[in-house]
Amino acid sequence: MNLIPENAQEVEVNGATVPFYKYDKDGKVVYQFDSSSCGHPEPMINAMSGLQMLSGNELLIMINAKAPMGLFPKIEADFNFKVEDMEGGKFKITFTKKTKNDEATDFDDTGCAGGGGCTN
Template sequence: MSEIKKEPIEVPGATVPFFTYKIGETQYYEFDTSKCGPPEPMVNAMAGLKLIDGPDKKLVMINHKKPMGLLAKIEENYQIEEEALPDGRVKLVFGYKPGASEQAKLDDSHCEG
């Protein structure tokens, strides 16, 4: 398996670097907010989720803990896979949910949790 080549990408509203890469037919967008405090994880997740407009795109978020406020806000709108990383961080992969992702209120990045 060849190494994944991650390319930097400009994401409007983001406060951390975003990268994009392809695995098979799926385009991934990835960011790391594990060293950020609130509201940055929420702000960057909302900016990144705007890129997920079809089943062939996914957003990867690396964070220092499970972002409960974010998940409460958007869990109905996206498929979410969670993985605990060996160093204690959390990796979340958000996928498109037909008919639901379009309903997400992504301009509201205010954190309740």
Template sequence: MFDFKFWKKVSLANATVEFYENDEYLAFDSSQCMPPEPMINARVGLNNLKPNQKLIMLNHKNPLGLLPSVKPYYDIQTTQKDGLFWLVFTKIKEHSNFDEACKDHP
């Protein structure tokens, strides 16, 4: 698990994991979660980004089911590090809120 001890903990509705933030990033670690929790938490995070903030997602695998629904709106940088996938989402286009219950996901 990534250590966010120097980051501010934030409470986000519908999240199933803890979220943390600093001025530049909102972040969460879903590496211990089972689907669909990583997708739910990613959408919660994306819906709660402040202007100019980026989202960091740590996950045990590359969340391929999530990416098509958010890729039109975010640049997504993916790196494998310490056995985890680190994804950084940077907004490139405005969008309405993503369905956090993932009902729009096949």
């Protein structure tokens, strides 16, 4: 099952360990990556790398083997996220940037220690 749209173009994302793709959908710029076959801590690293690029009218879509529960507390002050089940046991997580000036997210914090634990 190919999850990347035909109009997508690969883009370089600083710090990423998987390919990222960029495309337009419904008037918004979408960045997408698939970390479903990656082991710990790559999904967290790739999510943090992608989130750093987002501006107000852009989306980041993460395809992953599990919902990244350890990621959500780290980013919830600055980003909204929606988790959807996909066919084949994967998850689609869509991130959008909240509209506020002060960023609280520490993009260098790519570890999984803490209350939420790490799930790939």
